[in-house]
Amino acid sequence: MLTVHHLGLSQSERIVWLCEELGIDYDLKLYQRRADDGFAPQEYKALHPMGIAPVVTDGDLVLGESAAICEYIAVKHGDGRLIPSPDSPDYAGHLFWFHFSNGTFMANSMMEVACLRAGAEPAAFAMDRKAKAWRLADERLATSPFFGGTELTLADIMMGFALTTMRVLADFPLDGYPNILAYLGRIGDRPAYQRAMARAEPGLAPKLT
Template sequence: MITLHHLNKSRSKRIIWLLEELGVEYQIKPYLRNSETFFAPPELKNIHPLGKSPVIEDDGLVISESGAITEYLIDKYGQGKFAPARGTNAYVEYSQWLHFAEGSAILPLLLKIFVAKDGCKTNFLADYADAEMLKILSYVEQCLEGKKYLVDEQLTGADIMMSMIVENLVATGAISNFSNLGRYAQQLASHDAFKKADQVEAEYS
């Protein structure tokens, strides 16, 4: 059975969604952030030296990093779903979006969170974060024109990876001026497995 080491309010919620979509048997080992520092508990380092989540255990393997976990689970359990066929142009597009979520897209979001938490006036960082955020939002908005999903008009691991970015944009209100992104957010949230991931996350928070 797959074990998901799940930290509340973290990237691992989207792995719950993927596991639910795949219909595989899994169990959750929950961890809670420190309520004051928001750091992960030290116990997570017993599973992986970085002490971060998500991490899964499956068939003796310990796998970290959301993108790697997503690729592994879809390759092993997807039965041809949730990713285009390898060697196709669609797979190349899929792979770019899969890595975009934790590459280009996450940086401005994190910078804005850090600037807000720091609470000090910055000489450069705040303006840079705003400019990068607008660039990312405009790019995704354009790419979603006339589309329900990122690739091949079907739910893939790329959409599941992007869901955390989209949920952050919804929560902060940053999505309000981007109609395609708003429609995309509603499309992702319409999946039963997405709703189940919400429920599971809430149980362990």
């Protein structure tokens, strides 16, 4: 049985949402962050050599890394759903945003969070890259209903956390990003997203505005 190990307020939220979108059977195990430093408890760190979220187990398999987990689940348990075929006009766009999410978008935000935790001012170049990334995301959604194209894909599963719950850790107002706001409204209306958030983050109102 596929088990999703979800650390509260973390990227493993994506995996819960993915499983709900695919409508597959999975077990969910919740872990709370430590009260003293806000990091993962030792029980979670022991799951994978990197000691970070997300982690899934599937029989004897232990797998980390958001994009790898998303692709594994979609192919292994979801019959390839939420991945456009190579001959689809959405394929290249899906690939870009699927990898852009953690490769660039989240990397900028994580640099900011690290600086804030250390009591330091984020570097100007990092904030400039963050601003460019948010503008690019808003421009994408001006011409496409989803990051993955005409339909929701794994690219949206990856980008969703960065646009929503990540802003709990580093507040970022969405004034001036009308297309992102409209997109989050569409995501918030999805029954699978609602189920995922209720299971993964009970008591937390999704940060959709």
